[in-house]
Amino acid sequence: MPPRENAMEEHFLYTLQRSDRLLWRRRQFLLSLLAGAGAVATARAVGDVLPMAPGGGLPSPLARVLEEAPWPLLEGVQSHLLPTEADSPGAAQINALAYLQDALGRDEGDAIEDRKFITAGAVFLRKRIGLDYGGRLFEELDEEEREAALRKMAGSTDGANWISLVMYYLLEALLADPVYGGNTGEIGWKWLGYTAGFPRPPIGKRYFEIKPA
Amino acid sequence: MKDFDVCVIGSGAGGGPIAWEAARAGLAVVVLEKGPWFDERDFYKDEVTCNHRRVFRSDYKTEPQVIEEPDASGQWSALPTSDPNSGHDYWNGNCVGGSSNFMSGHFFRMKPDDFRLLSAFGPIAGANIADWPIGYEELEPYYTKVETEIGISGRVVPHKFLEPRSTPDFPYAPTAEHLFAQWVDKAAAEMGYTPLTVARAILTRPKAERRSCEYSGFCGSYGCASGAKGSARVALLNRAVATGRCEIRPRSHVYRIETGADGRATGVLYYDRDGKAQRVDAKAFVVACQAIESSRLLLLSSGPRHPNGLGNNHGQVGRNLVFSAGATGAGHVLLKDYDEETVRRMKLVGPFVNRSLQDFYYVDDPALGGRAKGGTIDFVGNSPSFIHRAMPERRDENGELVWGREFKRRLETVFRENRVLRFEIFCDWLPNDDCHVTLDPEVKDKWGLPVSRVRIGHHPHDGRVSQYLVERARPVMERMGFRNVIANLNGAPTPNLQAGGCRFGTDPATSVLDADCRVHDCQNVYVSDGSFMPTGGSVPFTWTIYANAFRVADRLIASL
Numbered sequence: 001m002p003p004r005e006n007a008m009e010e011h012f013l014y015t016l017q018r019s020d021r022l023l024w025r026r027r028q029f030l031l032s033l034l035a036g037a038g039a040v041a042t043a044r045a046v047g048d049v050l051p052m053a054p055g056g057g058l059p060s061p062l063a064r065v066l067e068e069a070p071w072p073l074l075e076g077v078q079s080h081l082l083p084t085e086a087d088s089p090g091a092a093q094i095n096a097l098a099y100l101q102d103a104l105g106r107d108e109g110d111a112i113e114d115r116k117f118i119t120a121g122a123v124f125l126r127k128r129i130g131l132d133y134g135g136r137l138f139e140e141l142d143e144e145e146r147e148a149a150l151r152k153m154a155g156s157t158d159g160a161n162w163i164s165l166v167m168y169y170l171l172e173a174l175l176a177d178p179v180y181g182g183n184t185g186e187i188g189w190k191w192l193g194y195t196a197g198f199p200r201p202p203i204g205k206r207y208f209e210i211k212p213a
Numbered sequence: 214m215k216d217f218d219v220c221v222i223g224s225g226a227g228g229g230p231i232a233w234e235a236a237r238a239g240l241a242v243v244v245l246e247k248g249p250w251f252d253e254r255d256f257y258k259d260e261v262t263c264n265h266r267r268v269f270r271s272d273y274k275t276e277p278q279v280i281e282e283p284d285a286s287g288q289w290s291a292l293p294t295s296d297p298n299s300g301h302d303y304w305n306g307n308c309v310g311g312s313s314n315f316m317s318g319h320f321f322r323m324k325p326d327d328f329r330l331l332s333a334f335g336p337i338a339g340a341n342i343a344d345w346p347i348g349y350e351e352l353e354p355y356y357t358k359v360e361t362e363i364g365i366s367g368r369v370v371p372h373k374f375l376e377p378r379s380t381p382d383f384p385y386a387p388t389a390e391h392l393f394a395q396w397v398d399k400a401a402a403e404m405g406y407t408p409l410t411v412a413r414a415i416l417t418r419p420k421a422e423r424r425s426c427e428y429s430g431f432c433g434s435y436g437c438a439s440g441a442k443g444s445a446r447v448a449l450l451n452r453a454v455a456t457g458r459c460e461i462r463p464r465s466h467v468y469r470i471e472t473g474a475d476g477r478a479t480g481v482l483y484y485d486r487d488g489k490a491q492r493v494d495a496k497a498f499v500v501a502c503q504a505i506e507s508s509r510l511l512l513l514s515s516g517p518r519h520p521n522g523l524g525n526n527h528g529q530v531g532r533n534l535v536f537s538a539g540a541t542g543a544g545h546v547l548l549k550d551y552d553e554e555t556v557r558r559m560k561l562v563g564p565f566v567n568r569s570l571q572d573f574y575y576v577d578d579p580a581l582g583g584r585a586k587g588g589t590i591d592f593v594g595n596s597p598s599f600i601h602r603a604m605p606e607r608r609d610e611n612g613e614l615v616w617g618r619e620f621k622r623r624l625e626t627v628f629r630e631n632r633v634l635r636f637e638i639f640c641d642w643l644p645n646d647d648c649h650v651t652l653d654p655e656v657k658d659k660w661g662l663p664v665s666r667v668r669i670g671h672h673p674h675d676g677r678v679s680q681y682l683v684e685r686a687r688p689v690m691e692r693m694g695f696r697n698v699i700a701n702l703n704g705a706p707t708p709n710l711q712a713g714g715c716r717f718g719t720d721p722a723t724s725v726l727d728a729d730c731r732v733h734d735c736q737n738v739y740v741s742d743g744s745f746m747p748t749g750g751s752v753p754f755t756w757t758i759y760a761n762a763f764r765v766a767d768r769l770i771a772s773l
Contacts, residue, residue, distance in 0.1 A: 081616040088621055109267045113297050147617075154614050163614055167607050175599040176261045192628035194599050195562040197258025197431035199438050205255065207262040212249040212308070213463055 070122045071097065073138045074166070077125070080146050081163070082170050089187045091170060099173035099182035100166075106208050114165060121162035125153055177201050217243045217460075218773060220481055220495035222467045222510065225311020226758045227501030227742025229445025230362075233452055234766035236459040240773065243460045243493055244450065245483055247271075247502075248307035250463040251314070252446070256436030260598045263435050269315060271304040275659040278302050278505070281668040289647075289668065293656045303505050303667060303708045309463055310446025311503065312709060313755065317433025318414030318442055319591060320365050321639075321752030322356050322760075324376045324574065325349040326586075330641070330748045334586050340643035340672050341533050343747040346719050346728040353379055355760035360384050363443035363759060364420050367412030374574045385417045388426055389564040392555070393634050393693075397568040397592050400692040411567040411591065414443035414755070423447055428563030430597045445759075465491070468662050470498060470523055470738065472516030478523075478738045484660055496773055501742040501762070504534060508650040508714035508744065509665045511725075511732075524715065524725045524732035531650035534667070535713040535749045536706035538675035539588065539638035540683050543595075544695030545631040559632045566634070568592045573685055574751060581681055588640030588678060588751035590686045595633040602627065634695055638682045640751045642706075643672035650714050671704045712743035712754050729768040730761065737772075741765045 075097045084090030091097070104115040129138050129149050141149060153159035173182030175194065179201050183189060189196065203209075218240035221228045228244060235242045251269070262268050273294035280299065284290035294302040306312030326333040328345040336342060357379050359365065366385035369378065387410050401408040415426050423440035432442065440447045453459035464486035471480045471492075480494035500507045508531040512522035522530055548556050573587035581587070596602055606623040609615045615623060642648075647670025652663040683700040690698045718724025721733040730745045732738045741762040743754050750757065 082621070083617055085618070085621070088625075109272070150616070160614055163616070164607055167614075167616060167620075168604065171600050171603045172261060172265065175603065177259055179259075180261060189599075192599060192624060193560075194628070195430060195597070197429040197435070197597065198427070199257050199429075201257035201259035201262065205257055205259075207259070207266040207268050210251070210255050210262070210268055212251045212255055 070126050071101070073122050073126055074100065074118070076139045076146070077122075077150070077163075077166060078170060080143070080150065081167055082174070088191050089174070091173075093184060093187055094170075094173045094182050095184050096170055096173040096182060099176075099180065100169045102181055103169060103172065108208065114169075117162065118165060118169075121153075121159070121166075125149070125162075128153070179203060179206060215494050215496050217241045217493065217495040219243075219497050219499065219769065220245065220493055221499045221501060222470075222481065223247075223311065223501035223503070223507070223742065224309050224445060224450060224461065225306065225501060225503065225742065226313045226445050226755055227503075227740075227744075227762050228499065229310070229313070229449035229453075230759060230762035231499045231501070231739075231741055231766045231769065232459050232461075233362075233449040234763065235770060236453040236456040238770045239458065240770065241458055242453065243462060243495065244309075244453075245465040245467050245481065245493070246309050246311075246461060246463050247466045248309065248311075248463065250309040250461065251436065253436075253438050253440060256314075256438045258429055258431040258435060258438075260600050263315070264598055264601060269306055269308060269436070271307040273299070273302040273304060276304070277656055277658065277664050278304070279653045279656050279664060279666040281666065283670070291653075291666065293653075293664070295656075301708065303665075303706075303711065305503060305709050308446075309450060309461055310444040313444040314436050314442075314446060315434050316414070316442070316444075316709075316755055318755070319593075319753055320359075320367075320412040320414050320756040321569075321589065321750075322376045323349070323352075323750035323752060323757050324374060326575065327748065327750040328352075330586065334584065337643060337672070337674055340645055340674065342643065343716065343718060343723070345747055346717055346724075349376065352757070352760050352764060353377065355763045356756065358763050359756060359759045362763070363414055363448045364416045364423070364441075365412050365414055365443070365756075366417045368410040370407065370409050372407040372409065372571065374571050383412060388413055388415055388417055388567060389428060391561065391564040391566050391594055392558040393566045393592070393594065394564075394568050396634075396693045397566070397689070400689050401568075401570060404689060404692060406570050406572045406689070409569045409571060411565075411569050412756075413565065413567065416441040416443070422451070430562035432565075434598070466660060467502075467510060468513060468660060470500075470510065470514040472514070472519055472523060472735060474517050476516070476518035476735055478735060488660070497737045497739065497769055499765075499769065500738065500740045500744075503742055504711035504714045504744045505650050505665050505667055507740055507742055508534070509652065511715065511740075512650075512652050513662060518734065523735060523738065526734060527722050529716070529723065529725045531714050532646075533644035533713045533716055533747065534648045534650055534711070535642040535644050535746065536648075536669075536708075537710040537749060537753060538640045538642040538671065538679060538704075539707075540679045540700050540702040541635065541637050542683060542686060542690070542698060542700030543633050543635040544690045544698035545633045546694055546696065548630055548632060550694075562597060566592050566594045570686075570689070573682060576681070578681075581678065586641055586678070586751065588638060588682050590682055590689075591637045591639065593635045593637060595635055599628065634690065634693070636686045636690065638679050638686065638700075639753060640675060640678045640682060641748055643674055644713060644716075644748065645670060645672045647671075648713075669706050671706070676702060676704055710749075710754055712746040712749045712758075715740045715744035716747040717745040718747065730765045731768070739765055739769055 078091035082091045174188035219235045221244045224246040277293040277295040281291045331342045367383040426441040427439045467483040469482040514523040570590040576587040577584045653666040715725040717726035
């Protein structure tokens, strides 16, 4: 039973439900989808091994993210989901990859679950493509093959959830205040005719920086 | 010697009036608030912070709630919000001022028959409808007081169901209005209805330290940077602190109200920001944690005379939780069908729509079984938050994922080619045996305390009334020219509009609080948030919560 979306004017965001970011309520990802040895390899890649940060000491969340996920694949997926066109921005113009890395590198809220889920999905997709396309990488596929691979991914509940979450972060990179590193030069806002409110968030008051009494 | 005269637990619309009135009366007040203390320096029009992160709400993982919903087979199925597969929770504003910081402030009074729903409309099988122990006339002076103390802007429009007022009009003129307000006026008048100006808890001229509305276009779900929005923090608590007699302790999580051998409360225990247990004593205590958590605190507070939780000797605490029933709907127009000036005015960001219809607040129609309670149709502008609005475009009409160029064309249609008007239906959420709060037997929060277990069953009658009102809203939308008018009726609760759980009444066997909102068998504990409401009316609750809290403040102060 999905919750009633709104309660008052402009207020519905306030009751925005986390599940709306996914298509379905579950995100169990995947291990069951991969038979045999692949499952073991996936589990390992998902985060059993924590790399050391440069200079030693405990790894920062961001360093962990950078180490864990297959970023070239994710960059390719982002560009396929939000392609660049002559008069409208795509993933590359909105700095989507760096935005995603930064968002998932915050040890708070949904970022922790999302990091695991996006990483697991990316590792799964890499393996799936390896099996389906003779050991090639997503980045090496042509557009038609990429489309086919993602459509196949979308055929499962978990896969559809994964794509939907990757798209969610694309929307943040497209439409969040540029202070977060996406939406370069307000390119997303200009494209879709967004009127910013005021005051706008300055550096020092982003969601991970607000430190009240 | 007690530490304080009055200890208020929770600082939102239920707690704020108590703190202000008690401090103003010369009493020593402490407010214990679980969340931090944000102010205007923390409020920006930042969709990510306000809507997609947990900055202003409790963490659903470390402070879970357990939600019981019907599964596919109709059986109750429970899932803690900490489970990755859980989709929602009932936390709202977790900070000084509570969720009143983030409301959109659509303010409505309840009407006289809302106070006597059982007497006026009779029983409905399966619903625990009860009359209030007070009438509208007892609350009316407090509704009026809220207009000036909080600051409500609006315009009284005479109509057949207008509630009696002791003053002719609002102290603040209405906010600036969007073009769509004129459209509603025209369509409604042509159809024989009376379009009403929605009152808003928004200043339209400065009031002391608070500035007037600056029309940034981002109101509900966003903190107000000008101070125009009438949060309990800015409208009441800041003034209470300025008296020098009110101390606010943020990041103080109350986990127990202690009671003595005589059943009276002696003190409260709370965890401070460092997780250390602290104790405060006072002559009187006021619980105002928002309905679900107020019930939970009473249930956690067993004592010698309250073995099953404070005020729970008749098993009533947590029962008859209510939300706001109703529906939401929307339609759109195509910009290309309008001239340049009209398009410019449609695109204007800032002014509000502020129109409602209450022609169907009471109805006499065979479709609803004769004379019956209806509700409110509220017309509202579309959200300014683009990420939220873009999210549904990931699916096509068949629910299939859409991406790539097709996805981008959908975004262009939504944002560049259309303009949307929405409507919301408010009707009574009938209290019933499947909507309640208990303590979960297993799940604990980060302090090791049992969490709320919330069952969210609704009565099928609510859906019939909602449908009835949707069918009356739709032709108004279509008359204005809006296309594809769709509505979403699913019986799900409004997490931000909670009431009940500690209903007030005259019989201790069927209510938790007396008519003054004092716990029946604990003479120095009051509950002043929406928990007291046996029924919630067919409007948002906040004005009523504020008004009643001012009334409770008077009773409490008189008792000390």
